[in-house]
């Protein structure tokens with residue numbers, strides 16, 4: 001039997017967009033978002049817990065002894081903790097990186113609490129407050145971008161992916177989860193509508209859905225699977241496949 005992955009406790013319900021705002025400001029990962037983040041991501045991203053659980057399994061399969069494993073845009077560390085469970089006693093160092101000071105502060109508390117639990121050998125989780133496009137990578141076997149690349153300016157994406165490809169040791173993988181757009185406008189609209197229905201089923205009102213959509217509009221820039229695939233090939237990956245998709249939310253695996 002596998003131990004359940006300890007993720008951040010979901011204690012506060014996300015009501016950030018529940019009342020009408022005259023001006024909907026651009027979305028930021030500040031302390032208000034941190035307070036509701038586990039609930040927000042769980043009720044907004046279909047398949048989020050499945051992806052986190054699979055990150056543990058993929059890490060168990062691809063992590064190599066003595067290498068680093070990175071969680072880029074770690075937020076509250078759900079993927080870092082999943083990777084920690086996946087690497088077991090392989091003597092890997094897990095590095096979580098996020099440029100939101102509020103996220104890193106809360107993430108450190110969650111990681112410290114997990115480290116305090118005594119249950120066998122645990123890989124160390126180091127946290128870095130900083131921009132993912134600026135960090136220096138150590139040789140790595142598993143790198144995770146779980147719904148983070150979509151927040152990076154499009155022109156900065158190729159250089160980061162090239163750096164990631166260079167940092168990966170032979171046999172290493174990038175797990176890239178992203179919200180997707182689609183070339184066929186009919187399919188694009190269908191996926192958006194099904195996602196909004198999912199959010200309604202999770203208790204979000206039409207007002208909350210509309211205001212969040214406005215806040216995220218110029219902040220989260222989705223791209224097509226084909227764009228990701230060709231850019232990853234140019235960055236130096238030998239193969240890219242989709243391993244999860246629910247509506248416009250996906251996760252890809254890119255092989256070094």
Ligand code: GEK
Nearest residue numbers: 029073074075078098099100131132146147148151
């Ligand atoms: C999870 N991976 O729970 N540098 C560093 N961090 C960044 C940058 C950047 N340039 N841009 C955005 N972030 C997590 C979920 S959330 C996705 C990831 C979402 C950070 C940002 O501060 C936030 O914490 C995270 O990326 C994106 O598995 O909320 O939809």
